[in-house]
Amino acid sequence: MNEIKTHDESLFESIKHINEYDQEYWTARELQNVLEYKEWRNFTKIINKAIDACKTSGNAVSEHFVEVNKTSPTPNGGKRSIKDFQLSRYACYLIAQNGDPHKEPIALAQTYFAVKTRQQELIENYDSLSEDQKRLSIRHEMKEHNKQLVAAAKDAGVETPFEYATFQNAGYMGLYGGLKAADIKKRKGLKKSQNILDHMGSTELAANLFRATQTEEKLRREHIKGKEKANATHHEVGTRVRQTIADLGGTMPEDLPTPGKSVKQIEREEKKRLKKLKDKE
Template sequence: MKHINDYGQEFWYARELSKALEYKDFRNFELSIFKAMDTCKNSGYEISDHFGEVTEMVKIGSGAQRGFPSYQLSRYACYLIVMNGDSSKEIIALGQTYFAVKTRQQELIENYDQLNEDQKRLAIRKEMAEHNKLLVAAAKDAGVESNLDYAIFQNYGYMGLYGGLKAQDIKARKGLSKSQQILDHMGYEELAANLFRATQTEAKLKRERITGKENANKTHLDVGRKVRETIADLGGTMPEDLPTPSKSIKQIQKEQRNLEKK
């Protein structure tokens, strides 16, 4: 249901959300919106930044559409609406549980220094997976369209960060097979360097509105080099020289699942 506006910002339509949350009457759902607005205001945020009044086009039968008063909602607004919704509804209860779990995950990131090495790897790897999706979207907007184009684009990022090494070179250095994911065999320090590379490349592609595959590739290469230079300036170890952990991310995840079953 997520939409993206002309400025690259995500938003959700209230009437679409009401259907997903199984409200039959939008007026009842609007009560949750009003409660969410109050919570937003009491938390010190501007209501207009998260709840924008709009006309939403809704199908009314036979493929026809009609405009109805509605709201454009931020992610934060959606969160507040669910948390202020009717918890007797199963879907609302599930939503509230979902946000509670997400809050716990965020707490783990905030308490990063208290995590052991495996937990740090899992936390950063998860962030890396999310930011890679954003990087894919930003690269696509810049003109990196096919899977081959994106593989080449990714290689430029690796070459910048790893002193000229491509993905296949890094795999060979780590003793990995073609099917194994490089990111699943990195320690938390190496993962963090790659996360910084990904986030800064995505931001630069968007900020400078870079277009064309060649320009996108050069951007990824330049950002990777900058991250490498920063590591050198700080006296850190180059990523290709960092040790490869004995366990992969998938092995750690499997071990955690087995512990949860006990």
């Protein structure tokens, strides 16, 4: 398909539908074409894997995969009934996660649906938040997932603080085109004691959140063992995220602007604001 070569995330938005209840959904048949699966029977195998993953995660399949039938014209001028699914954004994410990772459209879909799904999980009205509020939300999520990443890395054999620093640098180097944590701090004009993540905008934080969540999942899913393999896995995921950003025409993370306020400063201001509101009650 020529459309996919634009590497524009609006492609996935262009096939989005809104039902009578103002809920978004995608159809499996349209997603099949965008993801370049020629045979419906092959694509249904991916859908079934995604449904199994949905069950395993404890989510209601009926809320994310709605089976429907629609008519399709036949060569002789008649019509036939064909099976289709109405898919939630989460269902699309699971399909992308279970698709062929070597397919370029799958890589694009994995990032697009993962980031958007994560935003929805963070907060329902994500798109209406201010930039500072988005940074607070994603930074909080990043803290939680970093704990899980630490645990997954430890299970893989990354044990000492030095080994974990090396592991983290591997991920940063993949995502930031070879830059280590110290290099990123220098580029941002930060002190050694300052946390890089506290000085990122929402877009940069989202890229790092995706790096962290996907690395943790890959370490556990593939039962990675050995610190060298863990480091290589983190670097690989970081590189894949960077490549997808490039494919989508996005700005490389090292070239994104550094916000004037740190997340900690925003947190302090938010606490003061809430205290004033409480005092007025």
